[in-house]
Amino acid sequence: MKHVIVIGDGMADYPLEEINGKTPLQVAEKPNMDWIASRGESGLLRTVPKGMQASSDVAIMSILGYNPTKFHTGRGPIEAAGMGIELEEDEMAFRCNLISQKEGVMRDYSAGHITTEEAEKLIETMDKKYRDLGNFYVGTEYRHLFVTKHLNDEINNIQTRPPHDMINERLKDNIIEPKDHKYVQALNEMILKSTNILSNHPVNLRRKKETKRPANGVWIWGQGKKTTLEPKFDEYGISGAVISEVPLVKGLGVLAGLNKFETYQDTKFSNLNYEEKAKLGLAKIKDYDFLIIHDELPDEKSHAGDIEKKIDAIEKVDYLVGKIIQGLRGKKFTISILPDHPTPIEVKNHTAEPVPFSIYSTEGRRDKVEEFDEYSARRGSMGKLKGNEFINKFLSL
Structure with missing residues (x-):
């Protein structure tokens, strides 16, 4: 069984007047995310514990199965791990x-x-x-x-x-x-x-x-200060890897016991090579049981307050999801799509509301959700989960 999680950073949003009271996820053309939702199970995930900052380090730590209130010491040491910098105990x-x-x-x-x-x-x-x-x-x-x-x-x-x-x-x-x-x-x-x-x-x-x-x-x-995580995936007896251009995400992967990889990135952030990212993902899933692919473009466009470019970024992530699904056909696999946190256009910043998630497994069940978005996920059979509960659900399907 192969396991793939695709994180579209900051994809979740609020309804916007400019797009008829819908969210960017609701209006984007995303047939592959909808494919996962319509053939699998959905729910809402609270990735940011109450009282903590709505940030990717907190949210993705939750998604990986760790309780940030216990393990999170700061963003800097996580990025240090992603950059291969070994911190001393008395350094910050x-x-x-x-x-x-x-x-x-x-x-x-x-x-x-x-x-x-x-x-x-x-x-x-x-x-x-x-x-x-x-x-x-x-x-x-x-x-x-x-x-x-x-x-x-x-x-x-x-x-x-x-x-x-x-x-x-x-x-x-x-x-x-x-x-x-x-x-x-x-x-x-x-x-x-x-x-x-x-x-x-x-x-x-x-x-x-x-x-x-x-x-x-x-x-x-x-x-x-220096962050230490117990390698989570040893518990499941699986090998894993993370693909991202972002040191923070790679650092969380390294601390969790995953191998890190990155794709070519053009000098303009919007020109990420999604074809290459998909090829790298499919190549690595041959070598590993578990793979996380992270993409930051939707978050970047949210911070810029650009509705059209955020929608376009979501569609790029959907293209990536489609390539991964296509490459996995004929195999036993589980795939999930979710944001790490909302980054609403109107506030141009991260917020802590629960995010939608959908999981499809060749061995799993389906519920009545037909589309992947913030509101459809509320009707999902998975209900509302705490962030660090997600990985157990995902790997058990």
């Missing part, structure tokens, strides 16, 4: 975004989806400048890592804010707390001075000439 890892700011105001949390090649030069500049505070590590595009050297118990409870939560807000109003701690002051100074350091960097001078948004600042957030 921060996610580091390259951002675009103008006159001290956050304009773009991704610096126009800067390329990894450009980002590497900027991150190297920051690393040389601030090695007395910690180390910067190059990730992909705008997503990087900063690891402290000077951690102590006094600052274990510092508070940071994700850059995608503060678009059009002043940087100074969102700096790290508590501001009166000496080391936190040094980190905040680094964040605010990064604009002066990076603005006239050759990479940004070239980007300005090309009318691209400059990556003229860094923003560190999502901090945490």
